[in-house]
Amino acid sequence: MGPVTSLGTGITNFWNAIKEGRSGIAPISSFDPEGLPSRIAGEVSDFDPLAFMDAKTAQRLDRFCQFAVAAARLALDDAGLPEGEELEAAGVEEGRAAVVVGSGIGGMSTLEGQHRVMLERGHSRVSPFTIPMIIPNMAAGVLGMVHGFRGPNLCTVTACAAGAHALGTGFQLVAWGLADLCLAGGAEASVTPLSVAGFCSMRALSTRNHDPEGASRPFDAERDGFVIAEGAGLLVLESLEGALRRGARIYAELAGFGMSCDAYHMTAPDPESRGAALCMEEALRSAGMRPEEVGYINAHGTSTPYNDRAETLAVKKVFGELAYRIPVSSTKSMTGHLLGAAGGVEAIATAMALHEGVLPPTINLEHPDPECDLDYVPGKSREAKVRAALSNSFGFGGHNACLAFRAWEGA
């Protein structure tokens, strides 16, 4: 598994920060945010693309693709598939190695930069790399090139559910026998002036600029919006047979996937939470999982007033009285909201929770919203041996995705 986040790059750094309940949120440093209502973000400020790719590759990739290349490298290393030997070592044919990487927005900084070039210097000065750097599917395309994976190669573009849809799609490719192995997850690099301004105009972002680390406070009465973040989260999915054959470390079993649509509003969640509930039910059904088995839910938990209330209602709709006994936490309280990469990063957190028996906390949850009355694991991580978990992702457009995981307890 390969996380690239404001909390840390690589599974050890990332997971230690989660267990310690640290915040990765700080004042925006990649551009001058003066005048914007929201001036904080979860940036990967120590990211060095040259640690993961050569200078030519780095130059022709937007930052979101650079994150994807880094996350893929980390995920493959962690899966015991070292560079250049991936397919051979795994006993996988190159045509059976898939890639599915989602992104909500794609190459936003390239778009902004080249638009400025066009206005200031004319269309003939626009870089020939503009389009390949902007299109959101390039992350998946580049990973195919870098690793020689010639199997199915796709991009999901479902806003903040893109990473989860990518994992669900990769899961289906492997489950249906269309691929033996799939690199899947999401990548995003939208901490840019236009993107932040656009989310600000929607009143979607927290303006708690005086307290960056306390700004992402899912389910808290004083939450005032999400905190934008960047990074990537990729996982290696493979058939159980293949993983056992090559003696891979197995973090968890991806057991089910549910999808639905709110069919309600472009950006606001359905106040009755029908779509969110439906995708959780579908995830349980496709995994053959009973509600009583679920011991943890990694919430979408954005820290917006709308989402956290609606998601709480959805959990109650699906689980009834059981809802009050299931720990539900939002790792976005620490990472911020990685948009299309969120589902990938949160799948990693969910798999680690099952693997290590530690539930990530919801930090900054000091005074719960009266309408948010579940067990959100406030403040501190919690040791708990759980057998199954869900991870929710909901995107603008009403796209909902839910991944169902089981703890792996050996063959």
Next chain:
Amino acid sequence: MDEQAVFEKVREILAERLGKGAEGITRESRLNEDLEVDSLDLVDLSMTLEDEYGIDILEGDAADIVTVGDVVKLVLDRVPEREGEAR
């Protein structure tokens, strides 16, 4: 215009764009085979040279270019034209 100066400029641009050391780039280096310059790199290089020397490089010009030396020659060919126009 000084041939050596144009060569050094072209080499500097290529080294930066391709992430290579300048010392490995000679007048004889073939863009495609030796330096792995692709069609997008070539457009990018043309645009950079146009900006650098205030010249126009046409679509058809690239067809005759094989080596770094060819690029230098193209720039040298264009620069006097431009200076001629100015007079």
